Amino acid sequence: MTNINPETLSCPLPIMDHDTIQLSHGAGGRLSADLIDKIFLPRFGNETLDKLEDQATLELPGKKLAFSTDSFVVDPIFFPGGNIGELAINGTVNDVCMCGANPLYISASFILEEGLPMEDLHRIVLSMEEAAKNAGIRIVTGDTKVVNKGNCDKIFINTTGLGIVPDGVNISASNLQIGDKIILSGTIADHGMAVMTSREGLSFQTQVKSDTVALNSLVEEMLNVTKGIQAMRDPTRGGVAATLNEFARSSKIGIQIDGDQIPVKPEVHGACEVLGIDPLYVANEGKLIAVVPDNRAEEILSVMHQHPHGKDAAIIGVVVEDHPEIVTIKTGLGVNRILDMPVGEQLPRIC
Amino acid sequence: MTNINPETLSCPLPIMDHDTIQLSHGAGGRLSADLIDKIFLPRFGNETLDKLEDQATLELPGKKLAFSTDSFVVDPIFFPGGNIGELAINGTVNDVCMCGANPLYISASFILEEGLPMEDLHRIVLSMEEAAKNAGIRIVTGDTKVVNKGNCDKIFINTTGLGIVPDGVNISASNLQIGDKIILSGTIADHGMAVMTSREGLSFQTQVKSDTVALNSLVEEMLNVTKGIQAMRDPTRGGVAATLNEFARSSKIGIQIDGDQIPVKPEVHGACEVLGIDPLYVANEGKLIAVVPDNRAEEILSVMHQHPHGKDAAIIGVVVEDHPEIVTIKTGLGVNRILDMPVGEQLPRIC
Secondary structure (H helix, E strand, C coil), X not given: CCCXXXXXXXXXXXXXXXXXXXXXXXCCCHHHHHHHHHHHHHHHCCCCHHHCCCCEEEEECCEEEEEEEEEECCCCCEECCEEHHHHHHHHHHHHHHCCCCEEEEEEEEEEEECCCEHHHXXXXXXXXXXXXXXXXXXXXXXEEEEECCCCECCEEEEEEEEEECCCCCCCCCCCCCCCCEEEECCCCCHHHHHHHHXXXXXXXXXXCCCCCCCCHHHHHHHHHHCCCCCEEECCCCCHHHHHHHHHHHHHCCEEEEEHHHCCCCHHHHHHHHHHCCCHHHXXXXXXXXXXXXXXXXXXXXXXXXXXCCCCCCEEEEEEECCCCCCEEXXXXXXXXXXXXXXXXXXXXXCC | CCCXXXXXXXXXXXXXXXXXXXXXXXXXXXXXXXXXXXXXXXXXXXXXXXHCCCCEEEEECCEEEEEEEEEECCCCCEECCEEHXXXXXXXXXXXXXXXXXXXXXXXXXXXXXXXXXXXXXXHHHHHHHHHHHHHCCEEEEEXXXXXXXXXXXXXXXXXXXXXXXXXXXXXXXXXXXXXXXXXXXXXXXXXXXXXXXXXXXXXXXXXXXXXXXXXXXXXXXXXXXXXXXXXXXXXXCCHHHHHHHHHHHHHCCEEEEEXXXXXXXXXXXXHHHHHCCCHHHCCCCCCXXXXXXXXXHHHHHHHHHHCCXXXXXXXXXXXXXXXXXXXXXXXXXXXXXXXXXXXXXXXXXXX
């Protein structure tokens, strides 16, 4: 029935830890990296994809484009502070702008489950409209597929975004230099804990809300201070811990974090305690981590404080020569411990 | 729990024929158009999206880009003549090149079901690699999500493609002129019937095989004859009948088809008879319909005949002044009947 071509036979399945897909293969941690390194990159690899940035930057004659894709499968589709629709717009806008690009165009592709209430779809579409307007991006092409009841879970949305990288901007996870400062734009773990508490039916005195928001206007303000931002990424799946480890590995340097500088809302802290989850590993959807030259850090921070999405920004650490490719974190008790990559899947279907 | 903003309340659900999503909403026929017209376009509409072409064409300073997205949910994921992976590459390459663009870059986003055999994923990835190589396109960015077992069906793939439209090319479904000739690049219904016979477990003396293939090199040859191709589209969901009706409506002209000129393979014809399906409504994944000026039609046809993907190309009809927005077809018996848009979902999850 199926077409096995000679190339398939000559290219056996690489040796993997698992014979079937595990939830952890989608969690942004070690097993995700394993899947990418052993299955995808050996077949698809090229100089653009191999960089493993969250967006491709493409040279067209006279223009440098940023191009990023994301499929959203969050459960539940409506959660405190947002829904799958605005998440799909904001998430891709953020991936595009993390390389400094100005996001211009976005596609929207829907996989709908037969029987999805039309009212739910409509509310999601309204949120996408509003999110696109807020981010100043235009939805220019789309696609809709419907699958039989039971063959997907309500609605999945893919968005793919396009933007233009300004001249002179060259942001990459591999740029970090000894002495650079690490800036975090605000409180962590809001999105992941909003989804988790909603899914678990937990309620707290103060409701935990998702931070889903588009960060392109904040990035623009930061680039107005200096085009010399070294690296920038939004800590989504795998949280702040995953992003910092990606930076350390790509640049082959060490990172030292001051845990006391990382802002966490009291209600989010409480929810993490109840569920036994470390907020450093929880997804954010409206935060960024920027690595900037030491001598521009205060100036960038002060601009961020003027912006609604950067008012809680803080310098949380520094790039160090010691322990290359390792992230360490010092907590209030004075203990310095290794902050490792996440391994398993703590929080499936968070985005 | 959920955030109902004032805008949602001030924008009630439009009156729809159904309160929930039906399979037909994804079938490319009348209900698909209804969903797009009432739910998506009123909220997302802009001058690019409103054109409802299969790709967005975007003006950047000095460059015109083509941008197209598609999510693939075909069932089964391996079928005679192909699999979901090569379909995902070829389908998006074809959408990009149908406006005359040269496809350059593509993204790949995977939604995987927990428990998917790694071997299946690997075979799919190998096919994507080969298809991308054959089409001369580079996979430059990607994403992977995993959902719990039972929350999707094995694997869904979104691909989004980018290409550059050559100067002087202006292909659109709204360009048709009276007297233009309609060219079909080859036999119809191969893909849809390969999937259907495979799903139904039917076997025939000659196996029905999918025609999945990238058409960009064929399009390039056609454009070498003249940049004056008026309209071009690949007749996927809804088949040849849907594409011809889209042309007639967009250009507000009539189309007269000579049914005897439409090539159908004997085994495909047989499978259609057995399943009671009209091949004119069945999806193709390696065919195009081009509308060309009368005086260049023979020259274009002869170039197509030299190309492996156009060897069975035929002139199947003409653009007429009579019956605007209506497609008619004359069959061997001399009967001239209306070839309408498909309405319901004959063939779910065909691509």
